[in-house]
Amino acid sequence: MGQEDLHKAREAKKDEFYTQLVDIENELKHYREHFRGKTVLCNCDDPRVSNFFHYFSYNFEQLGLKKLITTCYKNQERDLFSQHNSERAIWLEYNGDHNGNRVPDPEEIGINYLQGDGDFRSQECIELLKQADIVVTNPPFSLFREYVAQLVKYGKKFRNCFEL
Numbered sequence: 001m002g003q004e005d006l007h008k009a010r011e012a013k014k015d016e017f018y019t020q021l022v023d024i025e026n027e028l029k030h031y032r033e034h035f036r037g038k039t040v041l042c043n044c045d046d047p048r049v050s051n052f053f054h055y056f057s058y059n060f061e062q063l064g065l066k067k068l069i070t071t072c073y074k075n076q077e078r079d080l081f082s083q084h085n086s087e088r089a090i091w092l093e094y095n096g097d098h099n100g101n102r103v104p105d106p107e108e109i110g111i112n113y114l115q116g117d118g119d120f121r122s123q124e125c126i127e128l129l130k131q132a133d134i135v136v137t138n139p140p141f142s143l144f145r146e147y148v149a150q151l152v153k154y155g156k157k158f159r160n161c162f163e164l
């Protein structure tokens with residue numbers, strides 16, 4: 001492996017780093033009042049493994065959210081270190097608890113198929129971005145600049161909580 005290959009491998013590994021629930025809770029407790037009545041998008045998050053989806057779906061009523069949208073990139077298998085071997089991705093929509101148990105039950109979560117692979121830069125994902133008031137995720141490290149540029153392009157305010 002040359003230096004460049006090592007660099008690429010390191011970045012790829014960071015791309016598949018999953019954020020811990022405790023870190024999400026510790027960070028987002030500072031912004032609770034900003035979420036009331038808002039549509040939140042997590043656009044680099046396989047909802048079956050993302051703790052961002054977990055956090056917002058389980059705290060939906062407490063935060064007073066309007067809607068939670070989550071898109072996943074390529075892989076539809078339930079493994080933490082995705083091989084990205086499925087080209088078609090899904091997006092989920094959650095509008096809160098309907099049966100009063102304060103838990104996001106599977107039947108309360110709308111599952112939709114994307115035409116493409118769920119790349120946050122694709123037109124169908126951009127349409128979801130346009131619906132969002134707030135975007136919260138940990139994007140792939142290797143695409144960080146593109147990710148931020150897209151937020152700026154579509155007029156989404158953001159706060160960078162990463163230490164780069």
Ligand SMILES: C[S@@+](CC[C@H](N)C(=O)[O-])C[C@H]1O[C@@H](n2cnc3c(N)ncnc32)[C@H](O)[C@@H]1O
Pocket residue numbers: 014015016017018019020043044045046049050051052072073082118119120121137138139140141143
């Ligand atoms: C650093 S991980 C973080 C995952 C999740 N947001 C979290 O914090 O637990 C970045 C995620 O972005 C996904 N990803 C990679 N390239 C992407 C792209 N072009 N569009 C959308 N998601 C992408 C990866 O599969 C990975 O799940």
